Amino acid sequence: MAMPGTRLEENAPGRYYVTSDCNGCGICFSYAVLSFMYSNDSSYYYIYQQPADEREEQDIRKAMEVCPMNCIKDDGVADLQMPSM
Numbered sequence: 001m002a003m004p005g006t007r008l009e010e011n012a013p014g015r016y017y018v019t020s021d022c023n024g025c026g027i028c029f030s031y032a033v034l035s036f037m038y039s040n041d042s043s044y045y046y047i048y049q050q051p052a053d054e055r056e057e058q059d060i061r062k063a064m065e066v067c068p069m070n071c072i073k074d075d076g077v078a079d080l081q082m083p084s085m
């Protein structure tokens, strides 16, 4: 069992991640279906894919606001792979 508040191993590399405090409610998935995925036993969710554009990032941010466990985190390191201008 992971320590409370630790980053789950399944998270895709990047700035957003879910911690072991997740209760598996699935609310995040309903807000950002492209970014979250559930574990094999559906007991928790994790970041399946970092946001590919601003729309997906906004969806993750909405999920962060409504997450009842406050366990979706942002380490602040930008990971958007936008083409350089």
Ligand code: SF4
Residues within 6 Å of the ligand: 018, 021, 022, 023, 024, 025, 026, 027, 028, 029, 044, 045, 066, 067, 068, 069, 070, 071, 072
């Ligand atoms: S909304 Fe939060 S507590 Fe609920 S499944 Fe998503 S990350 Fe876990």
